[in-house]
Amino acid sequence: MASNPPTDAFDPIQLIRMMSGNGHNALIGVRYSAHGPGWAELRLPYNHALISDPATGILASGPIFTMMDMATSMSIWLKRGSFQPQATLDLRVDYLRPAEPGKDVFGRGECYHLTRSIAFVRGQAHDGDPARPIAHVAGTYMFTAGA
């Protein structure tokens, strides 16, 4: 196996590290948590700069949306096994309950179907117990290479 390595090896950990150190992901502070075939999990550390109301300490929904956008994006490359440029067509987030103040939020994105041009994704976010999600997401992405 070592004599025949894949030529376009896709390293999601390195990619997430690069993405999370740049641009808006860096502002929000998204971190790598875990990944597998067709899914990626990220972590959003609790941060006072991201709260929606100082009286409650609850995180704003925007950073959770950003993390889920990145987690679902990653899941597509993990399902394909390679990086492809893509654009979000739409993303829906259902906010089941607020994240508990002080707790990190984990976001897991999954690509459940691919066509030549469209990727279908879904995901969940939780604040410690995956059985008690705080948000569900569903969305679609379009591959943009050659578009």
Added chain:
Amino acid sequence: MKLDSPFAQTMGFGAERDEDGRLVLTMAYETNKMGRPGFLHGGALAGMLEAVAFATLAEALDADDTARIKPVNVTVTYMRGGRDHLTRARATIERLGRRIANVEAVAWQDDPDTPIAIAQMNLMLARD
């Protein structure tokens, strides 16, 4: 999500009024709003659309209304890539009920008639 919240300050939202007096949120392009190089991050746009929906709804409530506004869900549709320019957004309350408000928010850069993204948001008005 109020416009003086820590998250709104982190995002650097500004506020102005259009000719009809409607609230318009502004967001300058900075690298901390960037997704792929040279383009706005979809999450930054979503956060802006949610913020203008929330703030527009808060303004529409009676001054003595103590309802707390909670997001139920949001669907963001991306229509064009956001470039490295100033972005504006405003919201329209499609229906304001006693318990639920349905709000549509639109973000644009050059021309309000060519939006870069729209959001449909359902918000709950929680009254004790």
